[in-house]
Amino acid sequence: MTQTIEKVNVEKQAIEAKKAAKTLSLLTTEEKNDALLILANVLEEEYESILTANHVDLEKAREKGYDDAYMDRLALSKERVFEFAQGLREVAELEDPTGIVDSDWTLENGLNVQKVTVPLGVIGMIYEARPNVTVDATGLALKSGNAIVLKGGSSAISSNKAIVEVMHRGLEETKIPKEAIQFIASTDREATSQLFTMKEHIDVLIPRGGGSLIQAVVNNATVPVLETGVGNCHLYIDKEADVKKALEILVNAKTDRPAVCNAVETVIVHAEWLEGNKDALIQTFKENGIKVHGDKVIVNLIPGAIPANEEDWANEYLSTDIAVKTVNDVMEAIDHIEQYGTKHSEAIITENGQTADTFMKLVDAAALYHNASTRFTDGSALGFGAEIGISTQKLHARGPMGLPALTTVKYLMNGNGQIR
Known part of the structure; x- marks a missing residue:
């Protein structure tokens, strides 16, 4: 009986x-921006109620031993509440991705054709323990x-509920x-499962969380x-x-x-570089409390290093643990990434432009870096204001998904009686 009631409510x-969504599609850019600014202000004004709710979630999480x-x-x-409120202001400053004429042409018969960006409609957002996603996704x-x-x-239900209640109060002024x-x-x-099959009401699902x-979303x-x-x-x-x-x-x-998902989990080291800089690398790991899981070369070289297994090469640690692999050339590094990478973010550090070019062309990932940290794979860091997630697929959107990723297109034809 409980499930039936919930199903009716979710569908409602x-x-x-x-x-x-139909009302939203008629609003001007200014009206949408004004609403985002009001939401930012009200989140800051009522941050204490959000933190009170978050405290409830944190206490339950501690009891469960997370x-x-x-x-x-x-x-x-x-500070975090004010950060995601500021994110809304930054989104308000960005160009409206809708109503943009991508292309415009007229056929020989005089029929004018325009390809115009429009909203997707209704987005279903399924995510885990990050309350900031509630605000970031909503703003975008x-x-x-x-x-x-x-x-x-x-685990974040009290926090999320409080955030949405605050935003609902803010929308009353918009x-x-x-x-x-x-x-x-x-x-x-x-x-959650009910959202998976509501094609008549939901236009797209975006899952954000663990594998x-x-x-579960992709397969069902x-x-x-x-x-x-x-x-x-x-x-x-x-x-x-x-x-x-x-x-x-x-x-x-x-x-x-x-x-976070853009943190490095595996370091691949060229054997020649390692030979000349092993002491500096070992000291770096030690000074920063990085726990090393390595191949045979690394285990023999670094005191306390743990032998790495298949799970380590594929692991998203989300901690200060790291896997370390030694290779003899860039192709060996690329092959390792091909086998164990998740097509998210990969980086190469080299002063050889040709080696960097080979890496950038052959590695299949949404974001690639030459002589820079993977931590930049983030909507705000790349100037998107905020992100709704980082896509590792290849269709429609890839990489940090900002405003343009939440639009599709319509073809608008204007004629004067043309028939075919």
């Missing part, structure tokens, strides 16, 4: 979102003229109906899916890598925020 929410990486993703602070959806149905993880933001306040997995969540949904991916990201230190650059980038990519 999806229907309300679809109706709201690890530090998970707790970091779940935790909010005044509203700016691009889409309604959104949010299904956050059970032209956007509050029904444009739907939050499914259920911890039952059945409620099991993403695969009949609604089109914009697939985001886990980040088993690699850093290849070539034999011609600058030592200072290599070590600084390694430390940043691994330790700046280990629990």
